[in-house]
Structures are given as structure tokens and as C-alpha cells.
Amino acid sequence: MLNPAAGHGRASREWPQVEALLRASGTSFSLIRESTRERALARLxxxxxxxxxAVGGDGTAGALLPALAAGQRPLALVPLGTGNDFAGWLGLHGLxxxxxxxxxxxxAxxxxxxxxxxxxxxxxxERLLMNGLGMGFDAQLTAALPRAPGWLPGQARYLWAALGTLAQMRLHQGAVRVDGQVLSSGPTCLCAVMNGTRYGGGFLISPESDPADGRLNVVVGQSLSRARLPAMMLKVAQGRHLAAAQVVHATGQTAAVTWQEPAWLHLDGDVVGEVTSLQAEVLPGALTLLGPARSG
Known part of the structure; x- marks a missing residue:
């Protein structure tokens, strides 16, 4: 699966090298290069x-998950997107x-x-996710990412979008439950439900996540002012925010979020719009991922 737009065209530019490797190895392959998720899934x-x-970013692989779940087909990542957050957790880059x-x-x-x-x-x-989701301020700035200068790397693009979105930040009244127990109730600036550890090109929003432990992780930023948000973002970049008084987090098998007013939502970096409620559950061991040979 090739997403030529991934990484601001990086996937398209580097596809000839990928294709040359495939042909030199004598591997038979079919190229899927469709304009919609539905058509790509049908081809697969x-x-x-x-x-x-999957040649592209996290979203490229995410589009194929319904045909990969439950070990139906193994997945290999060629991370040529903008953030490559899930691939980054795996230590993958380039080819x-x-x-x-x-x-x-x-x-495997x-x-x-x-x-x-x-x-x-x-x-x-409804959608399957490989990495995770964000709601509130996080999703608003994700929507602003396409306007960032193309020469900025992933994490710098996230910071650029965050500063531009800061003036629009507003708290959302809502409730977040993990395995049926209330984690947070009241004003919230963002909520992340994660399988992976990072998003936004390297921000460690959920440093305690393990995508192989059969659990999801929820991180909530509560009543956080505009003035204090930049300092909190620096802590998130280093994974040092979980001990902050304005942050609560938990792990479990299910998560449920409800908002009194619609809040923005992104799924694996793909902004889907405003929502009023969300339910998430973990599917243990549902994906077979191919990785490099381990030394030792």
C-alpha cells in the first residue's frame, strides 16, 4: 500500500527505491494506490x-487494519510519513x-x-486504531498541522500548530471513565486514549503504554490554562507530565468519554471532526506486525 501524499510527498519520492528493492529481490507484489480507504481495503x-x-505514515497502515486484524495478514511498515509515531516506538525508520x-x-x-x-x-x-486518539485541544492542533511549513520535522510541526491553536483553546465539560470507573469529571483541555506511547512526531503522551500488554492507556489534561499549556507541552515532549497535578491517567480494557458540548477528535492523526461521546476497547494481539531481526 503506497500513500503518495504521506510525509508531504516523501513516500512518493522514495517509492522508486522501495520498488527497486522489491524487484531486485525477485518478489512478486501488487501495488495498492487508491484515493480512499474503502477502495484500498477492497483491493487488499x-x-x-x-x-x-504499508509505505507511508501511521494513517497509511491504519487504513488497512480491518483487513489485517486477528492475524489475517502480517503487516510491515516502511515509515515515510510525517510523524511515524508507532514506527518510532518500534525503532523503525527509512525502509x-x-x-x-x-x-x-x-x-513476527x-x-x-x-x-x-x-x-x-x-x-x-467506528474504526480500528494502531496508535491512539486525541480529543479537545490535541485534535484542534492536529487539524492545523497541514498549514505548518513543509520543511519543519514532525515534532516541530506539532509545536508550530500548538502555538497557533493556543488562542482558540477552550475547556470542555465532560466525563472520562476507564473500565466503568470515573477517571475525570469536569473541565478538560484534552483526552488521549493510547495503544502506543507517542504522537505528534514524538510527543510521549503515554510513556507507560505497551502495545502488547492487552490494555489501553488514558491520559487526561484537566483544568489547564493557556498560560500553563506551553510548559506542560514541554513536559509531554519528554514524557514527564504524568506526575503533574493537572494530569490524571489510568490503564484498562475499555474507555468511555462523554462531552456536554462537541469536542474535536483525531484518530491516529486523522481528524474526523467534533464528537459528543466515544467508546474504546483494546483488542489483544489482534495485529501481526513484522519487524527487523533481533540481534542476540
Missing amino acids: RALPPGPVV GCLPDLLAGRAQ RRLDLLRVQWQGPQGSG
Whole structure:
């Protein structure tokens, strides 16, 4: 699967190198390059069983998850997107594990996925996630990312968008529950439900996450003022925010979020709009991910 727009065109520019490796190895492959998630999924489901290589960012792989869940097909990442947060947690960059895959050295591991359902003014939806989601200020600034200068790297783009969005920040009245127990109730500036550890090109929003532990992690920023948010973001960049008084977090199998007024939502970095409620559950070991051969 190739997303030519990933990484501001980086995936398209580097595709010839990926294709050359595939052809030099004598590997037979089918290129999926569709304009919509639905068409990409239909193409993939029509193919015979075999590994799937996602050339792009986290969203490129995320679009294919319904055909990959429950170990139906193993996934390999070639992280050529903007943030590459899930791949970054795995220590992958550039061509990812493609050389190991073509040489028969790639190792498979089972990782969790998240199933998310949401409701909002524009309707409802459901999606599988590999990395995680953010609501509130986090999703607002994600929506601003396309306006950031193309030469900025992932984390710098996130900071640029955050500063531009700061004046629009507002607290949302709502409730967050983990496994049915109230984690937070009242004014909230953002809420993240994570399988992976980071988003925004390297911000460690959930440093305690383990995508193979059968649990999801929830991080909530409570009544945080505009003046204090930049300092908190620096702590998030280093994964030092969980001890802050304005932050609460928990881990479990399910999470539920309700808002009195609609709040913005992003799923694996893909902004879907404003929602009023959301439910998430972890799917243990639902994804077979191919990685580089481990030393030792």
C-alpha cells in the first residue's frame, strides 16, 4: 500500500527505491494506490494471503487494519510519513524492516489494536486504531498541522500548530471513565486514549503504554490554562507530565468519554471532526506486525 501524499510527498519520492528493492529481490507484489480507504481495503481483500507493506505514515497502515486484524495478514511498515509515531516506538525508520522481510529474516510479533466508536453532530462511526486518539485541544492542533511549513520535522510541526491553536483553546465539560470507573469529571483541555506511547512526531503522551500488554492507556489534561499549556507541552515532549497535578491517567480494557458540548477528535492523526461521546476497547494481539531481526 503506497500513500503518495504521506510525509508531504516523501513516500512518493522514495517509492522508486522501495520498488527497486522489491524487484531486485525477485518478489512478486501488487501495488495498492487508491484515493480512499474503502477502495484500498477492497483491493487488499481481493488479493491472495501474504504480507502487507504499508509505505507511508501511521494513517497509511491504519487504513488497512480491518483487513489485517486477528492475524489475517502480517503487516510491515516502511515509515515515510510525517510523524511515524508507532514506527518510532518500534525503532523503525527509512525502509523499516523491508530489507529483513525480503531476506526472510523478519520476525513476527502480536500487538494490540484499539476499536473505537464515536457519536457526534455529523453522525457516528467506528474504526480500528494502531496508535491512539486525541480529543479537545490535541485534535484542534492536529487539524492545523497541514498549514505548518513543509520543511519543519514532525515534532516541530506539532509545536508550530500548538502555538497557533493556543488562542482558540477552550475547556470542555465532560466525563472520562476507564473500565466503568470515573477517571475525570469536569473541565478538560484534552483526552488521549493510547495503544502506543507517542504522537505528534514524538510527543510521549503515554510513556507507560505497551502495545502488547492487552490494555489501553488514558491520559487526561484537566483544568489547564493557556498560560500553563506551553510548559506542560514541554513536559509531554519528554514524557514527564504524568506526575503533574493537572494530569490524571489510568490503564484498562475499555474507555468511555462523554462531552456536554462537541469536542474535536483525531484518530491516529486523522481528524474526523467534533464528537459528543466515544467508546474504546483494546483488542489483544489482534495485529501481526513484522519487524527487523533481533540481534542476540
